[in-house]
Amino acid sequence: MINLLIGLLMGSCFACATPPPLNEARLLLAHLRGGDYAHAGDEEAIDLVISKVVEISPQALQGPCLDVGSGFGGTADYLYRLQFSPIFGIDLDEAAVRYAQEHYQQIPFAKGNANQVTEFFDPDYFAFLYLFNVLYAVEDKPSLLATLSEVAKPGAILAIFDYTTTQTALQLLDLAGKPMYPIVISEIKTALKSTGWELIEITDLSQNFLSWYQILLQKLEAESSFLSLRFSESSLTKVRMTFHTIENWLSSSLLGGVVIYAKRTS
Numbered sequence: 424m425i426n427l428l429i430g431l432l433m434g435s436c437f438a439c440a441t442p443p444p445l446n447e448a449r450l451l452l453a454h455l456r457g458g459d460y461a462h463a464g465d466e467e468a469i470d471l472v473i474s475k476v477v478e479i480s481p482q483a484l485q486g487p488c489l490d491v492g493s494g495f496g497g498t499a500d501y502l503y504r505l506q507f508s509p510i511f512g513i514d515l516d517e518a519a520v521r522y523a524q525e526h527y528q529q530i531p532f533a534k535g536n537a538n539q540v541t542e543f544f545d546p547d548y549f550a551f552l553y554l555f556n557v558l559y560a561v562e563d564k565p566s567l568l569a570t571l572s573e574v575a576k577p578g579a580i581l582a583i584f585d586y587t588t589t590q591t592a593l594q595l596l597d598l599a600g601k602p603m604y605p606i607v608i609s610e611i612k613t614a615l616k617s618t619g620w621e622l623i624e625i626t627d628l629s630q631n632f633l634s635w636y637q638i639l640l641q642k643l644e645a646e647s648s649f650l651s652l653r654f655s656e657s658s659l660t661k662v663r664m665t666f667h668t669i670e671n672w673l674s675s676s677l678l679g680g681v682v683i684y685a686k687r688t689s
């Protein structure tokens with residue numbers, strides 16, 4: 424079953440006749456982050472989250488892991504090198520999935536909506552599921568959490584690393600130009616409880632997020648001359664404006680950052 428599954432996942436995007444173009448702004452961001460990451464904090468953030476996961480549940484290392492919104496595959500590869508295995512990735516961006524498949528062939532990646540994971544995996548399969556700056560893009564969070572609970576083993580750990588807000592009327596677009604729906608803590612607590620997850624811990628990372636974005640923007644300006652030779656001016660402008668806006672929201676405490684740990688109930 425698992426070999427067939429891996430074959431299906433690995434072939435899910437290469438069947439496409441014409442490769443879709445990569446998002447240049449995302450490539451620029453990956454360059455600034457020094458790896459194929461699209462979330463705040465890069466490897467420092469991964470280490471922060473994973474150290475707590477291992478503390479909560481050492482067996483998460485041995486069980487299958489699901490990277491929800493796997494992007495270019497950098498986070499999945501980083502965890503793979505930390506001995507998390509097997510790892511599977513799923514993402515909506517066909518070009519990103521193709522890139523991840525080509526660069527990290529030891530990990531199966533599939534193109535699909537995270538709400539489709541039950542089409543790829545058996546119930547009670549994963550020991551660890553994680554989302555790094557992914558849930559903000561999902562408006563119907565309870566529906567996704569319910570779907571993920573179906574493919575999680577009883578006792579499986581869920582880690583959500585993302586933006587938070589107390590201002591639900593915020594109108595903010597991400598790098599892809601799509602609306603952002605940051606987590607509202609009171610709402611996510613209710614959503615977790617109603618979809619089969621037991622909240623373990625919520626850690627506020629708002630100051631970390633602010634610092635990480637300030638460093639990112641400083642690097643962008645320091646390397647602007649070099650970057651202008653490699654990337655289009657429109658991509659540079661998009662990255663600069665998007666993350667300056669996010670930094671401003673973080674500075675004014677209209678946005679925050681958080682990591683949430685939950686456990687699949689029996």
